[in-house]
Amino acid sequence: MGTRAPDEPDADGRKGVVQMRAVLVRESGGPQVLVAAQLPEPMAGPGEVVIEVSHVDIGFVETQIRSGGFTEYFPIRPPYVPGGGVSGTVRTVGEGVDAGWLGRRVIASVGATGGCAERVVASVDRLAPVPDGVGLREAAALVHDGATAAALLERTAPKPGERVLVLGASGGMGTLLVQLLHAAGVHVVAVARGERKGALVRELGADTVIDGAEPEWAERARTALADAGGAADVVLDGVGGETGLAAFPLTAEGGRFSAHGAPTGRFAPVDPQEAARRSIALFGIADVQLTETEHARLAGRALAEVAAGRLRPVIGHVYPLAEASQAHAAIEARSLIGKALLTTGS
Numbered sequence: 001m002g003t004r005a006p007d008e009p010d011a012d013g014r015k016g017v018v019q020m021r022a023v024l025v026r027e028s029g030g031p032q033v034l035v036a037a038q039l040p041e042p043m044a045g046p047g048e049v050v051i052e053v054s055h056v057d058i059g060f061v062e063t064q065i066r067s068g069g070f071t072e073y074f075p076i077r078p079p080y081v082p083g084g085g086v087s088g089t090v091r092t093v094g095e096g097v098d099a100g101w102l103g104r105r106v107i108a109s110v111g112a113t114g115g116c117a118e119r120v121v122a123s124v125d126r127l128a129p130v131p132d133g134v135g136l137r138e139a140a141a142l143v144h145d146g147a148t149a150a151a152l153l154e155r156t157a158p159k160p161g162e163r164v165l166v167l168g169a170s171g172g173m174g175t176l177l178v179q180l181l182h183a184a185g186v187h188v189v190a191v192a193r194g195e196r197k198g199a200l201v202r203e204l205g206a207d208t209v210i211d212g213a214e215p216e217w218a219e220r221a222r223t224a225l226a227d228a229g230g231a232a233d234v235v236l237d238g239v240g241g242e243t244g245l246a247a248f249p250l251t252a253e254g255g256r257f258s259a260h261g262a263p264t265g266r267f268a269p270v271d272p273q274e275a276a277r278r279s280i281a282l283f284g285i286a287d288v289q290l291t292e293t294e295h296a297r298l299a300g301r302a303l304a305e306v307a308a309g310r311l312r313p314v315i316g317h318v319y320p321l322a323e324a325s326q327a328h329a330a331i332e333a334r335s336l337i338g339k340a341l342l343t344t345g346s
């Protein structure tokens, strides 16, 4: 995908094609490689809809892809439009799509790219309707984090009374996990950095919050878990690297360990043989790669929790589309609590 002046013909030789505002990653690099662009309006093909975008969801992994990392998982080459999830209103429907979708408020995961634009195309199978009473801003915070949090709880199945250790508890997904676990009657030990983030995570329902900036955080977590009755039945590692690895010994024999996060640059390099020896079930990023319909189902579940007042998306900051680079910089600086979003409004 590329940019062109409005009076320049597009790839099919069409002139005067209507343009829309979008964001482009023009090359791999720091946040400054995110630039504003004018791109042709998308059209819905068979089985697709065009969504008028309200908000765009941004995740940590997108900053890593922008820097040129994680090519083994995301073989994406610049220039490309970043943004994998949106909330908005269905404006047009393609062939074979029920016209009943027209005008409906939805969220959609649109793949790894393409979301940072005023209009996007999505397969109808990817749509999750936004319930009345839930704003498009809150809904956008659930596109990936809500669906993945619901998937993680399905896979690792924490039961009431069990002890769960959450790493990266102050992030977009961590703040949802803490609330969902608390509501499920689980004892939550959460790791978050600094007083401000810790206070919020405690307010969301964590029984104990450990400051991840303290060198002895793992020992403190071990003590907190022991005070609650033993090692962690489940560890949800949204951080990875050495931090995730340090949490592995805190998992109970016969427990579950999910190494789905890698803001440190890599997933926790847990030894599968050691896990087998201690009868610990290992889960990883492959376990939360969701099919289109599974994604829509799980996102719908998270939306229903918000509609019922049992879940509150934590939105750290909403940036205009033109400030996508500031959003990426804030995520990398870990200065936000919860989610960063972009808005097509101002």
Ligand SMILES: NC(=O)c1ccc[n+]([C@@H]2O[C@H](COP(=O)([O-])OP(=O)(O)OC[C@H]3O[C@@H](n4cnc5c(N)ncnc54)[C@H](OP(=O)(O)O)[C@@H]3O)[C@@H](O)[C@H]2O)c1
Pocket: 059, 060, 061, 144, 145, 146, 148, 149, 167, 168, 169, 170, 171, 172, 173, 174, 191, 192, 193, 194, 197, 212, 238, 239, 243, 260, 261, 262, 263, 264, 285, 288, 331, 334, 338, 339
């Ligand atoms: N959201 C999804 O749908 C999804 C799906 C699959 C995998 N994941 C992965 O899960 C992880 C968490 O996702 P998220 O969207 O919740 O990310 P996020 O909002 O950026 O949160 C990650 C949290 O990790 C903590 N952290 C600890 N060490 C860090 C480091 N070295 N660099 C950056 N952050 C560090 C930070 O909290 P403190 O500052 O409090 O330490 C940060 O708030 C990511 O690796 C993501 O790729 C997410």
